[in-house]
Every structure is written in structure tokens, then in C-alpha cells.
Amino acid sequence: MSTLASHVLGDRVTPDAEGRPMTDAVTGEEIGRLTTDGIDMAAVAGYGRRVGGAALRELSFHERASLLKALAGHLREHREELYAVSARTGATKGDAKFDVDGGIGVLQAYASLGKRELPASGPWLDGDVVPLSKGGTFLAQHLYTPLQGVAVQVNAYNFPVWGPLEKLAPALLAGVPSIIKPATPTAFLTAELARLISESGLLPDGAVQFLAGSVGDLFDHLTEQDLVSFTGSASTARQLRTHPVLSARAVRFTAEADSLNCSILGPDATPGTPEFDLYVSQLVTEMTVKAGQKCTAIRRAFVPEAQADAVVEAVREKLAAVVVGDPSDPAVTMGALAGLEQREEVRRSLKSLTDGAEVVFGDPEQVEVTGADAQRGAFLSPVLLRAPADSAAVHEVEAFGPVSTVVPYSSTSEVVELAARGQGSLAGSVVTADPEFAREVVLGTAPWHGRLLVLDRTDAKESTGHGSPMPQLVHGGPGRAGGGEEMGGLRGVAHHMQRTAVQGSPDMLSTITGRWVPGSARTVTDEHPFRKHLEDLRPGDTVVGGPRRVTEADVEHFAEFTGDTFYAHLDAEAAAANPFFGERVAHGYLVVSFAAGLFVDPAPGPVLANFGVDNLRFLTPVKFDDELTITLTAKQISPRASAAYGEVRWDAEVVNAAGEPVAKYDVLTLVARRSEGRDA
Numbered sequence: 001m002s003t004l005a006s007h008v009l010g011d012r013v014t015p016d017a018e019g020r021p022m023t024d025a026v027t028g029e030e031i032g033r034l035t036t037d038g039i040d041m042a043a044v045a046g047y048g049r050r051v052g053g054a055a056l057r058e059l060s061f062h063e064r065a066s067l068l069k070a071l072a073g074h075l076r077e078h079r080e081e082l083y084a085v086s087a088r089t090g091a092t093k094g095d096a097k098f099d100v101d102g103g104i105g106v107l108q109a110y111a112s113l114g115k116r117e118l119p120a121s122g123p124w125l126d127g128d129v130v131p132l133s134k135g136g137t138f139l140a141q142h143l144y145t146p147l148q149g150v151a152v153q154v155n156a157y158n159f160p161v162w163g164p165l166e167k168l169a170p171a172l173l174a175g176v177p178s179i180i181k182p183a184t185p186t187a188f189l190t191a192e193l194a195r196l197i198s199e200s201g202l203l204p205d206g207a208v209q210f211l212a213g214s215v216g217d218l219f220d221h222l223t224e225q226d227l228v229s230f231t232g233s234a235s236t237a238r239q240l241r242t243h244p245v246l247s248a249r250a251v252r253f254t255a256e257a258d259s260l261n262c263s264i265l266g267p268d269a270t271p272g273t274p275e276f277d278l279y280v281s282q283l284v285t286e287m288t289v290k291a292g293q294k295c296t297a298i299r300r301a302f303v304p305e306a307q308a309d310a311v312v313e314a315v316r317e318k319l320a321a322v323v324v325g326d327p328s329d330p331a332v333t334m335g336a337l338a339g340l341e342q343r344e345e346v347r348r349s350l351k352s353l354t355d356g357a358e359v360v361f362g363d364p365e366q367v368e369v370t371g372a373d374a375q376r377g378a379f380l381s382p383v384l385l386r387a388p389a390d391s392a393a394v395h396e397v398e399a400f401g402p403v404s405t406v407v408p409y410s411s412t413s414e415v416v417e418l419a420a421r422g423q424g425s426l427a428g429s430v431v432t433a434d435p436e437f438a439r440e441v442v443l444g445t446a447p448w449h450g451r452l453l454v455l456d457r458t459d460a461k462e463s464t465g466h467g468s469p470m471p472q473l474v475h476g477g478p479g480r481a482g483g484g485e486e487m488g489g490l491r492g493v494a495h496h497m498q499r500t501a502v503q504g505s506p507d508m509l510s511t512i513t514g515r516w517v518p519g520s521a522r523t524v525t526d527e528h529p530f531r532k533h534l535e536d537l538r539p540g541d542t543v544v545g546g547p548r549r550v551t552e553a554d555v556e557h558f559a560e561f562t563g564d565t566f567y568a569h570l571d572a573e574a575a576a577a578n579p580f581f582g583e584r585v586a587h588g589y590l591v592v593s594f595a596a597g598l599f600v601d602p603a604p605g606p607v608l609a610n611f612g613v614d615n616l617r618f619l620t621p622v623k624f625d626d627e628l629t630i631t632l633t634a635k636q637i638s639p640r641a642s643a644a645y646g647e648v649r650w651d652a653e654v655v656n657a658a659g660e661p662v663a664k665y666d667v668l669t670l671v672a673r674r675s676e677g678r679d680a
Contacts, residue, residue, distance in 0.1 A: 004212035025090030028376035036213035048150035052177030052206025065114030072107035090336030103165035109471035122514035146175035149225030157183035170492030254484030260422035266432025292402035325370030349399035357387030416444035424479020450477035533674030545598025546629030
């Protein structure tokens, strides 16, 4: 039998040692072996830091986002190859798409996020400048920089493609190289993924390394700049957390572990309602997709006592239509577990569960199988249990397969307490059309969950369902679920970076961050900044406009023209009684409109469009015959790698004749590149 190759140190490495066997989940046939014996783990970690990390940090967020997009496209072109190998893990074509396409979707989502939310150049700034002194000469700015280590990613067997890619995407976007370690039963599929990534040639050397086997002594060589991300059992997560090196060096660690996820049916969702049907369909789907081998699958189905019999009967009817067997057979709707060891582990768990529950569908010991040998393959019947709420095992034991338990409840407070008895879950769902019930359940159970879905007839058509992690949302959970988070949009990126508070003068912070800071130097020249192309603009470029006097006639015309006849602008007596004004004042939007007239250069030029205003605040009322002056300063310049223009954020400050700020805001414009031939 062949031994899987690791992709480390810039090469494919196949050890001579025999290694651990991997088997076909459908036939029981040995596929190959895997081992990392003889691989120098210290060198692997060092290569990732020295070669991969250095290369990734040379790239901008947008360039790394482009790599993710290109990698997603490459894998999409080769996904049929991944589907084919996936069948040997026991997955149906639908299961394979869920895993493969889901992972590719994560890459695409992070590519989009990077281009949309992160800077094209310079560091990622966290929040606004923080004033630290009365005179404004001492400020602070929080910023993120990539950790200069490696992200060690230990994956589970149930999602051999999605699992590695959901860890890889935020790490790569952050600029941190990855070391991927798959779980043994399905490592051959992750190895195919690693081969496709390596042969694409898209990523810098050392950006991704793949260990076809154990991590060996890798953890002994981790440093304060490294990270570990783990998916698997809660017991293994506890062991890894207490590794002496991880503990002594405060290595960042996140875990996604066991999870007794629940789904709660609302009392309003009686038979015949859309919500009842949604609940039953969702429960059956969660039991049978990936043969129930999902960290987010529904293990506890909480239903009102009055609906318990109806739910059990409806679920049994749907489960009876499930066809178990060889996933290559189009008639099969549920494939095998990942291996015989996994099947035996589920059976052991079921023995613990049935001490306090009755089996209402399925036989854990035998199942009718289509197109395969039921004993050689890791097949198991879907098993539905029914248990009283006080059954301890249902809140403690997870059977990681096509198994769920219906548990009746009598009140909202009871079901909230029952959900919490799972000691922390990745995902939960509430199926109801009653907003008040949903509110009480969500707020009561949220401390015990990483994600909650409220499902009703309104969102059902577009909902991704109970068990689908979304790259924009956190994927993790408290307590038993591991206490960590994967993905989560920008949160996932930030996990791989160090947030640092930098203190200094305005000029220092402007230079360090590449973003103009109030109080730092401005550059006022004879050339209007709106005449400059993107490449020629610099933070601090400034134009001053005004003054312009605001008259009573201006205010009355603006009111008539816009229809904004608020009393503070037109009714002298009412305005005098207003504690903020004391007399008639100009509209805030009139102030902003006049300010635009003071700084805009009207002739065609590099400025293509104004696409918004951020953080607008009106600070001092403008009274009749007051004079306005605006100072507009280029604050941040953000090129777009694939566009003929970039974004420029301008700091706008409008003051009255006494120099008091009356309005502050950011103006957002699109400015053409000179290199694209766009002339003034």
C-alpha cells in the first residue's frame, strides 16, 4: 500500500516507515498509510516562519485576498477530483458538495472580505485615534500586525476539505503561514486537497505545509508567535491546552470540540403549520447529511409535550424513506460513517444513551444497505431516540453519527434550562413563528451557544439551515464546545494578528499608520487636491474654503426647497424655547451643502465621484449671519489593485467665525489613477 506524502520544507516527503492504515469507509479496503516519522518538526515550523511568513507579510491584505480568490477558482476547477475521492470517506455526492463547495466558499468569502474591509496598503487600524492629552499633542492608535509564527491547524475527520480551508483562509489573509494536520480516517482526501494547493503554484513557498500523519514533537517547538487551532473531541482539546509549551509560552489556542446541539420547537408550531414541517425536515436533514457526522448536528430535539408524539411520528416517516448504502449509487441518500472505528464508537455511545431513552426508529446493530456489504462498510441506521427531560445521558453523551433524541418540555423556562445542560454548544436553533417565545429562548440560551438560528416561514427559503457554519459568523462555542472561535469574518483574521496600542505625537502616528491624524501637519499648495491623481495624493494634502456667510434668506430658501421646515429653523418663538438653540438656526444639512460648495473643484478631473459621508456630527448651532470655513484634508488613500481608481477618505472640519467647530465628518471619494491615462 502507498504511503501519503507530506508537503513540507518546500518538497514532497514520503517516509519509509509503515505508518497507520486508512480504509475505504464503504468497502473496508485499505487505501494506504500515513506517517510523519523522520520529519524534522522543528525545521517544518522554522521553514514556515522564515520562508512562508516572510513572503506573506511582503504582500498587502488585498494581494493576499487575491491569492485566496485564485486558489478558490483553482479548487473549483478540480472539485470533481475531490468529489471522487470523497466517496471513499462514505460521503454521498451531496455530502461531498457540502464539504468541498463549502470550503471553497469560505475562501471566496474571505477574499471578498479582504478586498472590502481591509486596507490596500499599510497596517490594519483598529478604531479611531484615542486622545490622551488636553492639548492634542499626545495620542494613541490601536493597530494590527501579523504574528510572525505559524498556524498549526489540527483537523477532524468529518470535514476533510472544509475543515482545513476554514482555518487556512483567515490565517492566509492575516499573513500567517499554515501547517495542516488531517485526522487519520479521511487524511487521504485532505492529502488530495494539499496536492491541488501545492501544484497550483499560487501560494508562496512555505505558506502552506501539510503533515500526512502525526504532529510528532511539533508542539515542543512552538513559540509565543505561533497559534494552534484544533477541531476534535473535548478530551483531546483538554490535553492540548495543557501541553507545557503551549501553557508556558501562551501560544494562542482555539478549539472546536464536542457539542450537544439542540433544536427547540415552539409551542405555536403545531402539526399543519409551516414551522412544524420545517422542524421535522431540519431534524431529519441534520441526522442524515454526512451520516450525522457534523459538529453542528442536532443531538437534542426539544419539543412541547403536546407535540412530542406528532414529532416522533413525522420524523419516523421521513427516516423510513432514507436509503443507506454505497454513496456512488444515485438512489442512496445516506452513506457510511468515516470508518468502522467510528461506527463502533457511535454504538458504544448509543448504549449509554439507551439506558435512559427508548429507540423509536432504527436498529443500532443492523441496517439494510444498498449496493454494499453492511458489515465491511461503516454503515449505521439512522437512530431516533425519545427520552424524558431528566435523563442525564442525553445531556452528557454525544453519539457522533445519525442519532438524535426527542426530549419533551413543559415550559419556556424549562427548555432554556435544558438547553444549558449541554454545557456549551456550537449551534442551536429555535423554530417558531412567535417572536416573544423566540426572544425569551434566544436571550436565555445565548450564553451557552456560539450561534443561534431562529427559523420560521419567512426566512426558511433563504436560510442556510441549522448546521451550516458561515464564514461571516463565529464558528465555535463556550464550555464543552471548546471555548474558541473559527472564522467569524474579521474576528478570524484578527485572531492571527497582534493588536498593539501605539502612543505618540500626531505627526508620528500619521507616519507610522499612513493615515492623517488630527493635529499632524497639513500640506496646503496652490494646486487643489482634487486636481491630483491617486498616485500624487498624500495624507495631509489640504484645501481651505470660505468664508461664506449664512443668511436668514438662505435658511428659508433651503427649508422651502427641501421641505425641511423643522421649527428650529423657521419659528422664532419655538426656537427660543429650545434648550439647545435659543433662537432660529441654520439646518445642519445646509451647513454641509455650503461646505461642499466651498471645497469642490467643479471642472472634470481625477475625482470621479463622491460616494458617501461617514461620522457626520453637528457640534455647534450656526446662527444667522455667521460665517463658515471648511478645511478638507486627505486622511487615507486606498488604491484598488484591479481598478483604475482608488478610494480617498477626507477629513472635513467646518468652523464658524469664532473658530468653533460646527460640523465634523469624513468625505469619501473615488479618485482616478494617473497611470490609467485619466487626465484632468
